Amino acid sequence: MTTDKEALFAKFLDYLHSEQSEQSEQAPQPYLGEEPNTNSFDTYQMVAEWTALRHEVKQQSKLLLKSQDTLQQALEVNAKDKEQFQIRLEETQKQALSQFEQQQEKLLKDLLGILDALDRACTYWKGELETLSVASAPKDVPQKSLWEKFGAWFFGSERQSEVSKETPTSESLSEIITSNQEGVELIRRSLLEILRQRRVIPITCIGKAFDSQKMYAIGREQKADVTDNTVIQEVVRGYLWGDIVLREAQVIVATQETNSLKT
Secondary structure (H helix, E strand, O other): OOOHHHHHHHHHHHHHHHHHHHHHHOOOOOOOOOOOOHHHOOHHHHHHHHHHHHHHHHHHHHHHHHHHHHHHHHHHHHHHHHHHHHHHHHHHHHHHHHHHHHHHHHHHHHHHHHHHHHHHHHHHHHHHHHHHHHHOOOOOOOOOOHHHHHHHHHHOHHHHHHHHHHOOHHHHHHHHHHHHHHHHHHHHHHHHHHHHHOOEEEOOOOOOEOOOOOEEEEEEEEOOOOOOOEEEEEEEOOEEEOOEEEEOEEEEEEEOOOOOOOO
16 A cells, blocks of 8 residues: 555656657657757656755754754753843842942941031030130129238239239130130031931931931920920930931930830
8 A cells, every 4th residue: 555655756757757758749849959868858867866855855954943942942041041140130239239338327327426526526615615704704803992902012912913814814715615616516517518418417306296216215304384295305316318217316205294104
């Protein structure tokens, strides 16, 4: 029993034989040039060449399919490698950003310590100026008698008293303290401006309602004329870094109850 391919091939051979016999029965046409060689056409050779060509096409098709599969696998591997590289790159960027933010946060907190020292220095010099102004205020001096003035003139104490009065000790000291205060205040304002440029701003507390997210109550004080849970004193100033609480404000809040409450 022949297969379909063999039957088709047999029909093809019959067709070639029939065409060849018809051409042989027809009268040959005259040629203007050289007469072609009719014996050069070989049917079996053509079929063999066709079969070999078909086999070659099949082999090339298999090689092409194999190359396509290899290329597809290489593309899939490349896509996976690219995806993994992108994931590793994002993780590395996140780690670098997190490390940078941690270092920046530590630096800003260190700067806050310096700012606290400058605040204390400004408060100290301000207190010194107030103390000096009170001490240098003019006082009522009792009038001396004639004999006391004569004795002071005779022993030379009056002259020394006048010289001591002419010495501008209080004014010179006041100028020195004022100069120191202005220098510290200038440094403090410069540091505040640097922090502000980096989105670090102080937390406003006095007169505000207590906020547990930004503040830490270190004590409570009974105040009848102040709304309950209102900040009445700022012990340590707090700061915000953008939306992040860089340092909580330590405050004292008002309460209308006599017993202490949990902070």
